Amino acid sequence: MIQVQHITKAFAGHTAVSDVSFDVEAGEILGFLGPNGAGKTTTMRVVTGFLPPTHGTVVVGGYDVVTAPLAVKSLIGYLPEHVPLHPEMRVSEYLSFRAALKGVARAKVGRAVERAIEECIIGDVRGRVIGQLSKGYRQRVGLADALVSDPPILILDEPTIGLDPTQIREVRKLIKELGRKRTVVLSSHILPEVEAVCDRVVIISRGRLVGEGTPEELKRQLEGKVGAQAEVRAADFDPAAFESVAGGCSVESEALEDDVHRVVITAGEEAGAVEEEVFLVCVERGWVLRELKKTHVSLEDIFVEIVAREDHADREADEEPDEEPDKEADKEADEEPGEEES
Amino acid sequence: MSARAGSRTMSGAGEAVLRWLRTLWVLFVRELRSIFLTVLAYAVLCLSLFANGGVFLIYVFVFSESHQGINMPPMEMFFGQTIFFYIIMLVGPPLITMRSIAAEWKSGTIEAVLTAPVTEAQLVLSKFMAYWCFFFALWVPTVSYPLLLEWYGNLDWGPVASGYLGILLLGGLLVSLGIFTSALTKHQLLAGLLSFSLGFVLFVVGILAYLNVSAKATPFFEFINMWGHMEEFAQGTVDTRRVVFYLSSIATVLFVTIKAVQLKRVGQ
Structure with missing residues (x-):
């Protein structure tokens, strides 16, 4: 299409x-x-x-x-990003205008508008002036606009x-x-x-x-990717000890206090029980295991990872960040963090 | 470019033209209604009525005191033979047209309009038609002045009709300039100032015709001299050259406006 x-x-x-x-x-x-x-x-x-x-x-x-x-x-029925609507018009009036503009036959405009109003559940604001609508209703009027010619x-x-x-x-x-x-x-x-x-x-x-x-x-692609997160207290801490876990994995560690370290281990796909191996390594070395958690990589992590990787590669390529100029920073506010820990 | 969608079959061509005109009409009606929903429209309407009324009152007084040596009928004076007319003419159109396209850039509604099956030409033409109509609506109440004169004496309606034709043509040019500057920016005030400046320059360059700056340039100045044109119209002369000058200027300005919208859209 x-x-x-x-x-x-x-x-x-x-x-x-x-x-x-x-x-x-x-x-x-x-x-x-x-x-x-x-x-x-x-x-x-x-x-x-x-x-x-x-x-x-x-x-x-x-x-x-x-x-x-x-x-x-x-x-195409298009809902632009900031839902630009003529603020001085009434909802049903605006939708009739848009339907006519999109080539809906004169005799069918009324029915098309009714259908769009029904589909987007905006019947109770049909007579209101668009400029006075709440964001949610504006969004739905925008959707109704996109739908009105049944594209x-x-x-x-x-x-x-x-x-x-x-x-x-x-x-x-x-x-x-x-x-x-x-x-x-x-x-x-x-x-x-x-x-x-x-x-x-x-x-x-x-x-x-x-x-x-x-x-x-x-x-x-990513479900196989499992890992573990651990907090370890050891004077002779050495992150390299975990590198052989699950037949080779990536290890990141950071020091929290003097002897306490946090370790994040991400294993390959067919890794099996990473957390058990981490436990065994600690036992073998005589390190104190303060916390141990099994982790799954969520789609969100992958998304973030892919984007971050690209970001990193890009920044090395050129110093200038090329953002779109019209993006407001307040959009950063994520409505749903969508964590998928288990 | 607008006919492209329908020109696949010959029989579809006529239908495509009809569809094109319908879209233009739909846009025009919406635009005109929305103009009459702004406070600015009524403010300008009131202002122009006050200004024209006051000015007309002065003319009538001047006319009645003929010992001052002025021998010009009030209606002729009314159609552009004093500076008052040009003040109203040069300020009014920028004031009413400054928001025409600038507001669409600002609010983003132009994206909604141009992602519907609408061309830039239809958008610009519909704006021009709507604001031209509104502009002329400002002058409709002034028809009461010649009616008043008719009531108290005899009036030759020919020059009155041609006078209004002059207002329509000159106003059309100034409105098209207003639409043009409004297409260039999302800042209404900037658009208004710019189109006022353009109109003012046109006015000033035109009246250079009276100053004999240079014999070579005078025909050119006369060609664009709105004062001179209005004088002819007010006396009842409809010169085809003037009509062609205004209509072709309007067409040129609108064409440039359409190109400007296209260019600005690309650079969005």
């Missing part, structure tokens, strides 16, 4: 997206995951035809975004940002329902959201594609 091929988007002074390619199949929900300033919004703007790519092509439903922008735009493709940029937890759950449920008969691309910087809603995930960091797969695939 959507083929994104090697798109690069450069602005004066920095490159927001470089050489990103991915496909979206008809009927799937694709999650577009990345930290703030990774280039998610820019990519979505390129796909919707709002921004032309510097290089590369985007084909939506068989139409090229650059050469047939109107055909592409009539296939086969929905592109939603951070659809749950700024919502309270109940609203987040409602919107996610709504997206899942919408995704049953439509192709949906949604961006998010919150991993559990993507995990909960999407069929497939694309991870983007600093303008580059760094991972792709179903949440299960991504998880399976």
